[in-house]
Amino acid sequence: MNDNLDTNNKIVLDLHDKSDSVLLVSESSIKVKILMEKMKYAFSTEGFKELKSSISNIANLYYSGDIWFNNGVDCELLEAGKNWKKGKVKINIQLEFIPDEPEPEIKDNDSVLDDMRQSIN
Numbered sequence: 669m670n671d672n673l674d675t676n677n678k679i680v681l682d683l684h685d686k687s688d689s690v691l692l693v694s695e696s697s698i699k700v701k702i703l704m705e706k707m708k709y710a711f712s713t714e715g716f717k718e719l720k721s722s723i724s725n726i727a728n729l730y731y732s733g734d735i736w737f738n739n740g741v742d743c744e745l746l747e748a749g750k751n752w753k754k755g756k757v758k759i760n761i762q763l764e765f766i767p768d769e770p771e772p773e774i775k776d777n778d779s780v781l782d783d784m785r786q787s788i789n
Contacts, residue, residue: 681763
């Protein structure tokens, strides 16, 4: 396997459109849906407790882990050169699959037709 990953071709594995996909790691297979659910549970319980304790001296994360992962928490964002913007912050965990070989580029129909026309003439 190539150690230099080309993340330009990554495929995001999420619960919306890849939930029926299956990963084969070594000789074990697991559905993406199950892996994502287990990751979300781990991060929203023990992982979130670890996050809270590690940054407790600079931030008060008094909301439960579920809220951060499901609904998000009301907040304001200040970006450089801009005003405060109200919204929600939500923790999102995602899996990415990076193929060893990029998928072949699919030409649009016009390009294929142009190629055929040129070969005929």
